[in-house]
Amino acid sequence: MLVEILDIVVSGLLMGxxxxxxxxxxxxxxxxxxxxxxxxxxxxxxxxxxxxMLYNVFGVNPLFSLAICxxxxxxxxxxxxRTLFTRLRTSSESIGAYEGSxxxxxxxxxxxxxxxxxxxxxxxxxxYSYLNFGVNLGGAIFAANRLVTxxxxxxxxxxxxxxxxRTHLGKAIRAAAQDPATAGLMGVNINxxxxxxxxxxxxxxxxxxxxxxxxYPIQPTMGFQYTIIAIIVVVLGGLGSIxxxxxxxxxxxLVGSIVSYWQPGLSxxxxxxxxxxxxxxxxxxxxxx
Amino acid sequence: MDIPTLTSKRSLVSGSIxxxxxxLLAISPLYAPRYTVILLTSIFMxxxxxVSWAIFSGPTGYISLAPAAFFGVGIYTSAxxxxxxxxxxxxxxxxxxxxxxxxxxxxxxxxxxxxxxAIFTFxxxxxxxxxxxxxxxxVTGTRGRIVILVDQTTVYYVMLAIFAISLLTSYFIRGxxxxxxxxxxxxxxxxAAHTGVNVTMVKVITFAISAxxxxxxxxxxxxxxTYIDPYTAFNPLLSFMPVLMAIFGGMGQLYGPIxxxxxxxxxxxxxxxxxxxxxxxxxxxxxxxxxxxxxxGVVGLLQxxxxxxxxxxxxxx
Numbered sequence: 256m257l258v259e260i261l262d263i264v265v266s267g268l269l270m271g272x273x274x275x276x277x278x279x280x281x282x283x284x285x286x287x288x289x290x291x292x293x294x295x296x297x298x299x300x301x302x303x304x305x306x307x308m309l310y311n312v313f314g315v316n317p318l319f320s321l322a323i324c325x326x327x328x329x330x331x332x333x334x335x336x337r338t339l340f341t342r343l344r345t346s347s348e349s350i351g352a353y354e355g356s357x358x359x360x361x362x363x364x365x366x367x368x369x370x371x372x373x374x375x376x377x378x379x380x381x382x383y384s385y386l387n388f389g390v391n392l393g394g395a396i397f398a399a400n401r402l403v404t405x406x407x408x409x410x411x412x413x414x415x416x417x418x419x420x421r422t423h424l425g426k427a428i429r430a431a432a433q434d435p436a437t438a439g440l441m442g443v444n445i446n447x448x449x450x451x452x453x454x455x456x457x458x459x460x461x462x463x464x465x466x467x468x469x470x471y472p473i474q475p476t477m478g479f480q481y482t483i484i485a486i487i488v489v490v491l492g493g494l495g496s497i498x499x500x501x502x503x504x505x506x507x508x509l510v511g512s513i514v515s516y517w518q519p520g521l522s523x524x525x526x527x528x529x530x531x532x533x534x535x536x537x538x539x540x541x542x543x544x
Numbered sequence: 545m546d547i548p549t550l551t552s553k554r555s556l557v558s559g560s561i562x563x564x565x566x567x568l569l570a571i572s573p574l575y576a577p578r579y580t581v582i583l584l585t586s587i588f589m590x591x592x593x594x595v596s597w598a599i600f601s602g603p604t605g606y607i608s609l610a611p612a613a614f615f616g617v618g619i620y621t622s623a624x625x626x627x628x629x630x631x632x633x634x635x636x637x638x639x640x641x642x643x644x645x646x647x648x649x650x651x652x653x654x655x656x657x658x659x660x661x662a663i664f665t666f667x668x669x670x671x672x673x674x675x676x677x678x679x680x681x682x683v684t685g686t687r688g689r690i691v692i693l694v695d696q697t698t699v700y701y702v703m704l705a706i707f708a709i710s711l712l713t714s715y716f717i718r719g720x721x722x723x724x725x726x727x728x729x730x731x732x733x734x735x736a737a738h739t740g741v742n743v744t745m746v747k748v749i750t751f752a753i754s755a756x757x758x759x760x761x762x763x764x765x766x767x768x769x770t771y772i773d774p775y776t777a778f779n780p781l782l783s784f785m786p787v788l789m790a791i792f793g794g795m796g797q798l799y800g801p802i803x804x805x806x807x808x809x810x811x812x813x814x815x816x817x818x819x820x821x822x823x824x825x826x827x828x829x830x831x832x833x834x835x836x837x838x839x840x841g842v843v844g845l846l847q848x849x850x851x852x853x854x855x856x857x858x859x860x861x
Contacts, residue, residue, distance in 0.1 A: 291659055339836055346839060354659050355607050359791065360835045362784050366828025374825070483670060486663060494660075520678050527671035534664050535652055 258394040263512050265392065269401045271508020272408030273463050277481055278488035278500040279412060280459030286495030287432040287452040289350065290340055291358040295460055295485055296478030297368035298328050302461025303468035304376055304475070310383050317385050317469050318407070324461045332457030335364070336450035344449070365479065372475040382472035404466040411462055412501050419497065428452055432495065487530045493540025503540070569704055573697045581700050585768070587809045588703040589761050590789060592710050594805040596757035597786040599714050600750045602795045603726040606657075609783040610649065610665035613672055614642040614755040616778040618762025620676075623689040623772055631694060635702065635763045642759025643752045650748035657733075666783065673778035680774065688773030691766045702764045710757040715798060717750070726750060792834045794841020803842055 277299055284292045302324045309315035309323060340357055347353035386400040419425040430438040431448045439445040463481070467473065488507050492499025507526060514525040533540070573581050593611050601608050618638035625634050653664050680687055717723045725746045728736035737743045766772055785808070786801075793804020811830070815823040838845055 285659075291663070339832065342836055351605065351658050355605075355662070356791075356835055356839070358607070358659070358662065359784070359787060360832050362788075363828045363831030363835065366824050366831065370822070370825035370828065374822075483667075486667070490663065520681055524671065524674040524678055527667055527674060530667050531664070531671060534656065534660065534667070538656060538660050 259516075261393055262395040263516050264509065265395065265397060267509035267512030268505060269397070269405050269508070270511060271505035272405040273466055273504075274484055274488055274508050275412055275501045275504025276408050276459050276463040276466070278485045278492065278504045279415065279497055280456035280463070281482075281485035282456075282489045282492070282495060282497055282500035283428075283452050283459070284456035285489065286497070287428055288336065288340065288449045288456070289344070289354055289357065290336075290361055290453060291354060291486075292453075292456065293358060293362045293482055294364035294368055294478075295361075295456070296480065296482035297365055297372075298332065298457040298460040298478075299464035299467070299481050300372060300473070300475060300478040301331075301368065302328055302464025303473045303477070304372060304381075304464075305461075306465040306468045307381055307383060307473060308376075310385070317465060318403070321407070321462055321465050324465050325458045328461035329454040329458040331454075333450045333454035336453035337446070339364075340453065341446050341450065365482075369475055369478065376475060378475060380472045380474045383468070385469050398470065400469045404470055407466060408463075411459075415459070416497070416501075424448075424451075484526070487526050489540075490530055490534060490538075491540060496540065499540050566704075566708060570701075573700055578696065581696055583810070583813060585696070585700050585703050586813070587806050588700075588707045589765055590785065590805040590809045591802050592703070592707050592757055592761040593782070593786040594789040594793070594801040595707075595710050595714050596754040598790045598795055598801045599710075599717055600726075600747075600754040601787075602790065602801075603723065603730045604747065604750075605730045606654075606747075607659075607662040607787060608665045608751070608754075609662055609780075609787070610646075610668055610755075611758050611786050612778055612780055612783040613649075613665070613669045614646060614758035615762035615765075615782055616669070616672065616774075617642045617645055618759035618764075619766040619772055619777040620689075621759070622763040622766035623691045626692045626767065631698070631702070631764075631767075635706075635760050638763025639756045639760035642755040642762070646752040646755030647748060650751040651744075654744060654747045654751065666780070669778050669780055669783055673774045676774040676778070688771055688776075690771055691769060693770060694764075694767040696768075699764055699768050703761070706757060706760050706764070711798075711802075713753065713757070717753075718798060722746065722750065788831055788834070790841075792838065792841055794838075794843035794845075796840065797843050800841050800843040807842065 277295070280298075281292060281295045284290050284295065305324045305327065306317050306320040309320050310317055315323070339360055343356050343360060344353050347356060386398075386403060388399050389396040390399050390402055419428060427438070427443045427448050428451070430441065430443055431445060431452070435445050435449070438448075460481075464473075484507070488503040489500050491507060492501070492503030507529075510525060510529060511522045515522045569584070572584065576584075593615065597608065597611055600606065618641070621638040621641045622634050625637055629637070649665075649668060653661060656664055717726075725736065725741045728739070728741060729743055729746065733743060762777075766777075769776065786805075789804040789808045790801040791804070792808055793802065794800035812823075812827065815826055819826060840848075
């Protein structure tokens with residue numbers, strides 16, 4: 256019995272780590288850059304495929320790929336924001352109108368990124384084997400790559416939190432999240448900071464993608480399901496709250512693991528049920544005011 | 545010439561143009577090739593979805609991503625009842641099922657504002673789909689359903705009729721007190737509530753009316769596909785398409801969503817046949833460009849160009 260509980264809890268945390276990373280990125284993009292990014296999962300997919308390619312073609316260690324994929328995706332995200340979303344933001348009448356139109360533009364981006372990926376890598380399911388051996392934790396056995404994934408998810412999440420809390424740039428980002436207009440008056444280059452936030456959000460997604468590619472098979476159409484999970488986690492943690500998203504990821508991972516144990520086909524349905532109940536009862540999330 | 549006769553003359557002209565168009569469309573199965581009839585049916589389907597989406601979301605500014613849910617409910621109603629009941633009754637049931645779902649969902653969620661509402665409606669589609677998948681896997685042990693076929697011409701006429709009714713409904717709502725209330729909600733919801741508009745009631749009723757037509761369209765479209773399953777019936781793409789089509793056409797005018805839906809559907813057909821491998825990519829690019837560069841849609845662009853024609857300037861002033 257104890258081993259079963261341990262199994263459920265650790266499995267939940269292992270999945271939760273990846274959910275957290277993706278959701279933190281999503282939360283940053285929505286909370287600061289005000290883009291409800293339907294294409295968020297696509298950046299994750301790009302991260303996963305670049306890692307796969309680096310491993311298969313050049314034999315690069317997937318953990319080292321974090322340092323290669325991250326910056327590439329960061330730049331792509333930054334440029335996308337500067338070319339598309341800055342223009343949408345300045346031409347929109349209100350913040351509500353901008354949120355609507357940026358969400359729809361990101362839906363178009365989903366098609367573009369996904370189909371470019373299909374053109375490059377094809378539609379087949381791909382995967383590689385890395386650190387694929389069992390580790391015994393108090394009687395329950397877990398794959399080593401998944402434990403490494405969890406470790407890295409926590410480290411990346413903590414590093415990101417310190418970046419936001421302690422650095423000058425992090426302060427500028429938090430200021431832009433609270434009030435873009437005033438932050439602009441205080442000397443924050445608002446267009447650059449918002450674009451950076453969008454880029455950083457994409458970077459977190461690509462980290463998630465790299466970690467996922469170590470444990471699971473990947474394919475170009477995998478992004479959307481993770482976008483949906485990111486949306487659920489972000490609502491769970493409170494829209495725009497970075498810490499909330501990080502915790503929410505683990506909560507959702509645990510919920511998924513508990514429900515799967517009881518009825519494997521129902522985990523996604525349980526996510527939505529949780530999501531719908533939460534939106535109705537407490538739309539500001541578990542940590543919201 | 546005083547203003548009332550001018551406007552009545554204008555509405556008479558545009559009314560008769562629309563009437564002639566409908567007559568031409570009504571007799572088209574007699575002379576047009578089979579492919580054209582099928583294409584026109586697809587166009588009508590998207591027009592119905594877009595026009596009915598715009599009935600609620602256009603004036604209020606609430607972005608509903610639930611069309612796929614209502615459309616899918618229509619499809620499933622048709623698949624379940626199609627064998628037992630005659631077609632018109634099946635369609636009515638499909639429409640009513642969507643109407644009731646929208647009443648329930650609207651009453652629960654329409655206090656959510658802005659992006660929360662969009663997220664919720666988006667989640668609703670996914671929720672219904674996964675619940676159905678689970679149900680089919682574990683309870684009934686089947687995957688998907690076979691739908692009884694109806695011939696193409698009948699589907700065409702039914703779709704044309706739904707199109708005409710939804711258009712008329714949209715037109716009358718625009719001119720009515722309800723339309724005015726919706727617009728005031730879109731501009732400033734709190735102010736609308738203070739001036740005596742029953743905000744919740746107005747929103748829920750209109751949301752349900754728009755769902756009614758989506759359900760009807762789903763019920764008839766199901767008969768064109770022989771086989772349906774939760775993935776085809778509750779496809780999230782069908783939630784986004786009406787939104788994009790309405791924006792692409794321009795929501796300022798009644799005919800904006802119609803033009804947007806017609807152009808987009810034709811474009812989709814064209815791209816699928818010409819560039820089967822790159823069509824989604826091209827589609828995505830057009831989508832993004834339309835949102836960024838055509839915020840007022842095709843109709844807005846035409847109006848702008850119309851004003852720029854030299855010699856028209858003093859006619860306007």
